Amino acid sequence: MQETILQVHNDQHFWLSHFRCMYWEQQKMLIMADLHLGKLGHFRKNGFALPQGESRDLAVLDQAIFMFKPNSLLIIGDMFHSKLNQEIQQFSVWRKKYPLLEIVLIKGNHDVLPQKWYQQNGIELKEDLWQIGDYTFIHDLGLEQNNNFTKEESAIFGLKSSSKKIFSNNFLHDTNTYFFTGHLHPGVHLKGRSKEGVTLPCFYFGPQVAVLPAFSHLAGVSVIKSKKNARIYAVLQEGLMEI
Amino acid sequence: MSENIGFEIINAWLIHKDFKPFGFQLDTWEKINLGQSGLVNAPTGCGKTYAVFVGLLIRYINQYPQNYKSRVNNGLQLIWITPLRSLAKDIARAMDEALAELGIPWVVAIRNGDTSVADRQKQKRKIPEILLITPESLHLLLAQKGNWQYFEKLQLIAIDEWHELLGSKRGVQIELAVARLVHYNKMYNPQNLISIWGISATIGNLEEAMNVLIHSIKDVQDCHLIKANIEKDIIVESVIPDEVEKYPWAGHLGLKLAENVVSIIENNTTTLIFINTRGMSERWYQHLIDIAPQLAGAIALHHGSIEQELRLWVEDALHTQKLKAVVCTSSLDLGVDFRPVDAVVQVGSPKGIARFLQRAGRSGHRPGAISKIYFVPTHALELLEAAALKEAILLKSIESKEPLLLCFDVLVQYLCTLATGDGFVPDQLYGEIKKTYCYSEISPKEWQQVLLQITQGGTSLNSYDDYHKIEVENGIYKIKNRRLAMRHRMQIGTIVSDAMLKVKFISGGYIGVIEEWFISRLEIGDVFTLAGKNLELVTFKDMTVLVRKSNSKKSLVPSWMGSRMSLSANLGAILRTTFNQIFTNTTSKEILSLQPLFLLQQWLSHVPRENELLVEMIEAKDGYHLVIYPFEGRQIHEALSAILAYRISQMVKITFSISMNDYGFELLSDVPIPVNEANIRSLLTSDGLILDIQKSVNNTEMTKRRFRDIAVIGGLVFQGKPGEQIKARHLQSNTGLLFQVFMEYEPNNILLLQAYKEVLEQQMEEVRLRQALKRIQDNPIVFKRPLQFTPLSFPIIVDGLNRNNLSSEKLEEKILRLQKSLKQ
Structure with a gap:
């Protein structure tokens, strides 16, 4: 078991971290998905008495920033869980600790705060996707409903070929690009001989697409059903382990 | 019961009808006439309804001897609380009939989840004299503004089928509602003396059952326990497979005996076939039609x-003798009087003596008639249970229902209910709550915590917070936000079920509902069975499953969670004694038929006598199985297995997969388990029990499971209408996550602590657990190492579904081991 695992892709170095994020060495960029900040606050605001404390996720983010010293933070969607609430204001306070850190957010389905709010909090918004060189970052490739990926990759997420629809966007047919996505909250289930098992969040690296684990520890996971032609790294308490 | 005009009028009416009242009915009438309270105990079908209802009529006629036939708009006189909607209709019909014959112009109304908005409005404008209501609907009434006006004139609160409600959270709801109605009475109509009457079948603790019910008035009133003392004859007949040694050792369906059931159906007028779960009832229904096509149209599913609509049709058809048989679940356990039914079939273990008797009583539902019940085992060993049940009936060993104490989830919900209505002042309400049996021991500190829960969302206060639900205005606690109030009303109730999805034909037409967790395992094109039809899954739309008819022979049968009942202590104890008879000259045909199986058990291992504890250690290709047979019921075994697993895990680093049934439990590990003849007794000691329970509970699923229900009742999770709040389900459907959030941020939350308490008191049943361990300590332990699975161990080992886990390994260690075993 290691704290970080180096994943080399076309000479680029991606350091996977057990903080559920990934550091791109050449770009000095820390990349993560699905923070869902303000999730508990969202429930409390709606009258559900869930408990709430100082955000553990922000504390983990502090640790990751301390470890990698990135110039920028790239969030592949679902940074905030819902509309503005008091818990999200914790983030505004936190943001002031890192005035030099660039933050780029590729919008996910949960990111519904007003444009102005992102500006005020020093977050640069990308509407659908962002391309850097041969890499495309997008929150949701539609792997759940619309996918034009290989049979193997459909199988990975337990999809039936009948539910395939061809994406109209041409860039998705560009086989030279490699995708990084979030949204799925991938997890892996390990089974033992004696009817035992354990489910863990994981990184998924397929031939054309990589899926990052949810950064939030309140997000839950959906289990990947097959790992043909792919590498899977399970996230544990203190490190990563290739499965 | 003399010199009262009310009684004379009633008596004349009864003589005219050629009825002679039972002694217990006369007793009850007398007490009600005096304005007193109590509990009536009588077997089903003996006129318990009349005992209470007619008593009130006598009192009313005595109050208004001149004009009882002309007085209208008396206000609500009688509230009749019943656990099942389907009971209300029949009772209302009987009451209407009696009132009409007596010329009393009272209005009888029904209120439950099926009552239309128009009818509710009508009940509000013109208050009926008698209202039949479910506990949930009664709480909904208490959530209305100015609801006290409705109950101002109330004379009598009747609680029907109290044995069914006592010991459940619905029972607690009734305690709270009764306290509220008593309070209204004292406030707004103090000259009037309100009566409370429970109606109950026989249970082991009738006295206590009464005390729970009348707790809020016991200081001011005389209360009476009235027993009918009517003996009901019961014939129990086991259906014994021809070759027991070839009958499955494990299983839960019993379909191999379906031919025998067909002949039972044909030899009786109308038969009810009780099956323990809905999924199994689907299979049985289908199978019966397959093997006996002549029954199509004469057999139904309920x-x-x-x-x-379909259920109501079935119930009507039962009344009118249109059906030969109905395959049903506990849905037909209660009350309704289906006269044509003359035989009952119980498939699989009824788990308790009271339930078995209750079901038997569904046949011959008339005073003096004989009840006939056939027992169909689903696996061979269940025949032993049949022998035990017969014994138990002779011994009249009927289970008690333990009342629940300090259910904070129900209290949280109730306070929100009151806050949705007229609001409440905590200091005034505290006294009223303390008058209930459930909350009589609530401390001021606990009360404060409950108030904090509803005003601030627990104690996790910090500067970043916008929790709001209940607002305090001039000392009055109220829910003012209309959306929150609406949501709360939709949420009132304590029966927690999985999210249900509607199932419809793609061409239109509603079929039924199905649990979400089952359907989520299917893929488009899969075929499953519901309402006796084979259906192909076409697609999902909103919260509806769209299907088409399928001719496929293979189909999946939905299994319903929440139907895993545990053998009662009484039945377990008698079951153990039946083992003594196995190799004796017994006359019991059940035991005789099982002898080949027990010879095999004896040859491979050992057949335990009444007080022996059998321990089997079996090595197989999937690991090491330690199987222990205390015969204490699934629930106690769950606790015992957790404690034993915990104690072993303190000796070595080990991970267990744990399985159990009503006879014993199994610890499975892929490394050798360090248990042997020398240490097994000390591992089962009751020393340090509490500490070990607490530590093992932390590690098991039990607390999480309990917490899920508590979270729903306490309003932490919204189940609401399907289709709404789908977004919210993400976190909420994942109980593990919810539990984790509480553990992390608010480990002392009152609802979380309740989950632990419920596990200790209800699941672990500490008292029973101690007794079980003491029995083990005082008696011989037989340790065997069979070379293959034994007839006793087999059903436990093959259960791959409902397993618990316990581990002393670190996650990393466990994963490394798992990976290693995969590579091998």
Whole structure:
């Protein structure tokens, strides 16, 4: 078991971290998905008495920033869980600790705060996707409903070929690009001989697409059903382990 | 019961009808006439309804001897609380009939989840004299503004089928509602003396059952326990497979005996076939039609997930003798009087003596008639249970229902209910709450915590917070936000079920509902069975499953969670004694038929006598199985297995997969388990029990499971209408996550602590657990190492579904080991 695992892709170095994020060495960029900040606050605001404390996720983010010293933070969607609430204001306070850190957010389905709010909090918004060189970052490739990926990759997420629809966007047919996505909250289930098992969040690296684990520890996971032609790294308490 | 005009009028009416009242009915009438309270105990079908209802009529006629036939708009006189909607209709019909014959112009109304908005409005404008209501609907009434006006004139609160409600959270709801109605009475109509009457079948603790019910008035009133003392004859007949040694050792369906059931159906007028779960009832229904096509049209299916209209049709058809047989679940356990039914079939273990008797009583539902019940085992060993049940009936060993104490989830919900209505002042309400049996021991500190829960969302206060639900205005606690109030009303109730999805034909037409967790395992094109039809899954739309008819022979049968009942202590104890008879000259045909199986058990291992504890250690290709047979019921075994697993895990680093049934439990590990003749007794000691329970509970699923229900009742999770709040389900459907959030941020939350308490008191049943361990300590332990699975161990080992886990390994260690074993 290691704290970080180096994943080399076309000479680029991606350091996977057990903080559920990934550091791109050449770009000095820390990349993560699905923070869902303000999730508990969202429930409390709606009258559900869930408990709430100082955000553990922000504390983990502090640790990751301390470890990698990135110039920028790239969030592949679902940074905030819902509309503005008091818990999200914790983030505004936190943001002031890192005035030099660039933050780029590729919008996910949960990111519904007003444009102005992102500006005020020093977050640069990308509407659908962002391309850097041969890499495309997008929150949701539609792997759940619309996918034009290989049979193997459909199988990975337990999809039936009948539910395939061809994406109209041409860039998705560009086989030279490699995708990084979030949204799925991938997890892996390990089974033992004696009817035992354990489910863990994981990184998924397929031939054309990589899926990052949810950064939030309140997000839950959906289990990947097959790992043909792919590498899977399970996230544990203190490190990563290739499965 | 003399010199009262009310009684004379009633008596004349009864003589005219050629009825002679039972002694217990006369007793009850007398007490009600005096304005007193109590509990009536009588077997089903003996006129318990009349005992209470007619008593009130006598009192009323005595109050208004001149004009009882002309007085209208008396206000609500009688509130009749019943656990099942389907009971209300029949009772209302009987009451209407009696009132009409006596010329009393009272209005009888029904209120439950099926009552239309128009009818509710009508009940509000013109208050009926008698209202039949479910506990949930009664709480909904208490959530209305100015609801006290409705109950101002109330004379009598009747609680029907109290044995069914006592010991459940619905029972607690009734305690709270009764306290509220008593309070209204004292406030707004103090000259009037309100009566409370429970109606109950026989249970082991009738005295206590009464005390729970009348707790809020016991200081001011005389209360009476009135027993009918009517003996009901019961014939129990086991259906014994021809070759027991070839009958499955494990299993839960019993379909191999379906031919025998067909002949039972044919030899009786109308038969009810009780099956323990809805999923199994689907299979039985289908199978019976397959093997006996002549029964098509004369046999029907009845369970809780079937469309209401269809259920009502089945009930009507039962009355009118249109059906030969109905395959049903506990949905037909209660009250309704289906006269044509003359035989009952119980498939699989009824788990308790009271339930078995109750079901037997569904046949011959008339005073003096004989009840006939056939027992169909689903696996061979269940025949032993049949022998035990017969014994138990002779011994009249009927289970008690333990009342629940300090259910904070129900209290949280109730306070929100009151806050949705007129609001409440905590200091005034505290006294009223303390008058209930459930909350009589609530401390001021706990009360404060409950108030904090509803005003601030627990104690996790910090500067970043916008929790709001209940607001305090001039000392009055109220829910003012209309959306929150609406949501709360939709949420009132304590029966927690999985999210249900509607199932419809793609061409239109509603079929029923199905649990979400089952359907989520299917893929498009899969075929499953519901309402006796084979259906192909076409697609999902909103919260509806669209299907088409399928001719496929293979289909999946939905299994319903929440139907894993545990053998009662009484039945377990008698079951153990039946083992003594196995190799004796017994006359019991059940035991005789099982002898080949027990010879095999004896040859491979050992057949335990009444007080022996059998321990088997079996090595197989999937690991090491330690199987222990205390015969204490699934629930106690769950606790015992957790404690034993915990104690072993303190000796070595080990991970267990744990399985159990009503006879014993199994610890499975892929490394050798360090248990042997020398240490097994000390591992089962009751020393340090509490500490070990607490530590093992932390590690098991039990607390999480309990917490899920508590979270729903306490309003932490919204189940609401399907289709709404789908977004919210993400976090909420994942109980593990919810539990984790509480553990992390608010480990002392009152609802979380309740989950632990419920596990200790109800699941672990500490008292019973101690008794079980003491029995083990005082008696011989037989340790065997069979070379293959034994007839006793087999059913436990093959259960791959409902397993618990316990581990002393670190996650990393466990994963490394798992990976290693995969590579091998």
